[in-house]
Amino acid sequence: METDNTAKQLTSQHIGPHRLRNQRITGQKCQTPAQVVTWMGALQAQDYHQALWAIGLRLQSPSVATVEQAIEAGHILRTWPMRGTIHFVPPADAKWMLKLSAARMLAADGRRLSQLDLTHATMVQCETLLSNALGGGQRLTREAIMNLLEDAGISTAGQRGYHILWYLAQSGSICLGPMSGKQQTFVLLDEWVPHPRNLPREEALAELAARFFTSHGPATLADFARWSGLTIADARLGLQMNGSTFIATTINGTAYWLSAEDQMPNTSESGGVSFLPGFDEYILGYKDRSDVIAAEHAHKIVPGNNGIFFPTIVIDGQIVATWKRKLKRKSIDITIDPFTPLGDWTEPVRAAANAYSDFLGLPIDSITIS
Numbered sequence: 308m309e310t311d312n313t314a315k316q317l318t319s320q321h322i323g324p325h326r327l328r329n330q331r332i333t334g335q336k337c338q339t340p341a342q343v344v345t346w347m348g349a350l351q352a353q354d355y356h357q358a359l360w361a362i363g364l365r366l367q368s369p370s371v372a373t374v375e376q377a378i379e380a381g382h383i384l385r386t387w388p389m390r391g392t393i394h395f396v397p398p399a400d401a402k403w404m405l406k407l408s409a410a411r412m413l414a415a416d417g418r419r420l421s422q423l424d425l426t427h428a429t430m431v432q433c434e435t436l437l438s439n440a441l442g443g444g445q446r447l448t449r450e451a452i453m454n455l456l457e458d459a460g461i462s463t464a465g466q467r468g469y470h471i472l473w474y475l476a477q478s479g480s481i482c483l484g485p486m487s488g489k490q491q492t493f494v495l496l497d498e499w500v501p502h503p504r505n506l507p508r509e510e511a512l513a514e515l516a517a518r519f520f521t522s523h524g525p526a527t528l529a530d531f532a533r534w535s536g537l538t539i540a541d542a543r544l545g546l547q548m549n550g551s552t553f554i555a556t557t558i559n560g561t562a563y564w565l566s567a568e569d570q571m572p573n574t575s576e577s578g579g580v581s582f583l584p585g586f587d588e589y590i591l592g593y594k595d596r597s598d599v600i601a602a603e604h605a606h607k608i609v610p611g612n613n614g615i616f617f618p619t620i621v622i623d624g625q626i627v628a629t630w631k632r633k634l635k636r637k638s639i640d641i642t643i644d645p646f647t648p649l650g651d652w653t654e655p656v657r658a659a660a661n662a663y664s665d666f667l668g669l670p671i672d673s674i675t676i677s
Contacts, residue, residue, distance in 0.1 A: 317556045317558060317563065317565075319558055319559060319598060320624075321525075322525055322558070322563070322598040322599070322624065323578055323598060323599045323621070323623065323624015323625055324623060325524070325565070325569075325624075326524070326525065326526075326589065326599070327578040327581065327589070327621065327624055328578075329521070329522055329523065330347070330365070330522055330523065330588060330592075331343065331346060331365040331522075332364060332365060332578075332581050332583070332589065332621075333578055333579055333581065336365060336366055336367040337365055337367065338366070338367055339366075339373075339377065339382070340362050340366070340374050340377035340378075340383050341377060341382040343366060344362065344383045344395045344397055345518075346521075347518070347522050347523075347588060348396075348515060349388055349389055349394040349395065349396045349518075350362065350395045350396075351392070351393075351586045351587065351588055351591050351592075352385050352393045352394050352395045352586075353392060353586050354584075354585055354586055355385075355486070355491070357585045357586055357587075357618065358385075358395060358584070358586070359374045359375070360584040360663065360666060361583075361584045361586070361587050361588065362374050362383075362395065363666045364581065364583070364584070364663075364666070369662070369665070369666045370666060370668065371666060371667060372668075375486070378486075379485045381398055381500070383395050383396070383397070383398065384396055384397070384398040384482055384483070384499065385482065385483035386401055386405070386482040386483060387405075387473060387476045387477055388401065388404035388407075388408060389404070389408060389534065389536050390408065390412075390535075390536035391408070391412045391473065391477065391536075393483070398499070398500045398503075399502065399503055399504045400503075401496065401500060401503065402479060402496070402500070402503040402504070402505065403503070403504060403506040403511045404511075404515070405477065405479050406479075406508075407508070407511055407512070407515065407535070407537065408477075408536045408537070409477045409478065409479070412477055413474070413477055413478070416477075419470065420474075423465070423466060424467075425467060425471070429461060430471070430474055430475070430478075432459070432461065433456060433461060433471050433475060434475055434478070434480050436455060436461075437452065437475065437481060437493075437495075438480070438495065440452075440455055441494060441498075442495065442498070443498075444494075444498060445494075446484045446487065446492040446493065446494050447492060447493055448487055448490040448491065448493075449468075449472070449490065449491055449493070452468075452472070453468045456468065456471065472493065476496075479497075480495070480496060481493050481495060481496060482494060482495075482496045482500075484499065509544065509548060510548075512537070512541055512542075512545030512548065513545050513548035513549055515535055515537075515545055516531060516542070516545030516546045516548070516549055517549050517552065517553075519531050519592075520546070520549075520553050520566065523588070523592050524563070524564055524565030524566060524569065525558075525563035525564065525565045526563060526564060526565070526593060527561060527562065527563055527564070527595065528542055528543060528546065529594045529595065530593045530594050530595065531564075532594075533593070533594035534592050534594075546564065551567060552566065552567060553565065553567060554566075554567045578621060578622070578623045578624040579622075579623070579655075579659075580621070580622050580655045580656055580659040581620070581621045581659065581662075582618065582620055582630060582659055582660060582662060582663050583618060583619045583620070583621060585615070585616045585617050585618045585619075586616045587616075587619070589621065590608065590616060590619065590626070591616065599621070599624060599625060599626055600625065601646075604626070604646045607629060607644075608629060617629040617630075617631070618631060618632075620643065620645075620656060620659075622652055622655075627645060627646055627649070628643050628645040628646060628656075629643075629644045630642065630643045630660075632663075634669075637669065637670075638669055638670050638671065638672035639664065639670075639671055639672065640671075640673045640674075640675070641660050641663075641673070641674045641675070642674075642675045643656065643674065643675065643676045644677050645676065645677075653676065656676075657674050
């Protein structure tokens with residue numbers, strides 16, 4: 308890998324628009340949900356409905372039905388591969404991604420198991436129960452699984468039930484399946500993905516680094532380590548194993564990495580206007596978000612620092628507002644809360660809301676700018 312390349316004359320003002328293009332939010336879009344998820348490497352999916360839009364906004368022809376059909380067909384998969392957090396991933400890659408992070412996550416989980424009065428023997432019992440119940444292509448909702456465990460004498464009170472599911476997913480036993488109405492289902496990972504890719508550890512590190520810096524660049528090594536949950540040493544090794552595939556440019560004393568084949572930035576490049584979902588990779592894909600949001604406004608996208616990230620609006624690469632929807636029977640209302648007056652951007656912002664409306668297949672009844 309190269310640490311100095313004068314051919315890439317990036318400045319801080321290029322970072323936001325460049326990331327928007329590399330993340331497929333602007334510019335070239337993907338044709339299928341599977342292409343989106345594969346390109347991104349892994350895509351934040353804590354909130355199911357927000358995650359559907361995260362995929363949709365990166366598609367050439369976005370619709371809720373298209374994304375949910377891809378989930379039902381097993382073309383994309385939700386599980387807990389990065390930092391123990393739910394992401395969409397390519398199904399064939401789920402196993403090796405889990406292996407990269409699971410060892411550290413499970414090793415650090417001993418204290419939490421003790422707090423919840425759970426033992427490894429209990430987890431083995433739970434795995435056996437679910438393997439039997441889900442075998443043969445069965446799907447069970449979370450409620451049905453909780454009932455199954457309770458009937459076996461395993462309490463799911465408090466956070467015990469959720470933690471059991473998380474633990475078994477980290478172990479590679481189960482994963483999230485398609486929705487059943489409004490209920491999330493669970494399936495056996497080995498049955499849902501019968502032909503997984505098995506990568507040696509160093510090869511897995513290299514591939515994860517390649518996907519991240521290709522889709523998320525310009526990004527720092529610290530960004531990759533934070534996104535992946537890897538140690539800085541492993542993150543650096545993954546990047547180094549890609550050789551000269553990626554280059555670095557120094558901006559304000561910090562090295563930002565991006566593909567050596569990445570298009571040269573245009574000084575007039577604009578990111579336009581985009582409505583992003585909550586938890587989008589454009590925000591959560593980086594440790595340092597100061598390149599895309601002013602420090603005085605950072606708290607507005609995650610009020611109270613409670614881990615719940617609001618949907619946001621991006622103009623020319625900068626996050627300038629939050630927004631929320633109200634679903635009605637045959638239409639939606641949208642409320643926009645700008646950090647500063649939108650001025651000449653008011654009408655472009657209103658127009659950009661139509662992309663989300665089209666994705667849902669519902670007309671906008673009203674847009675309120677508070």
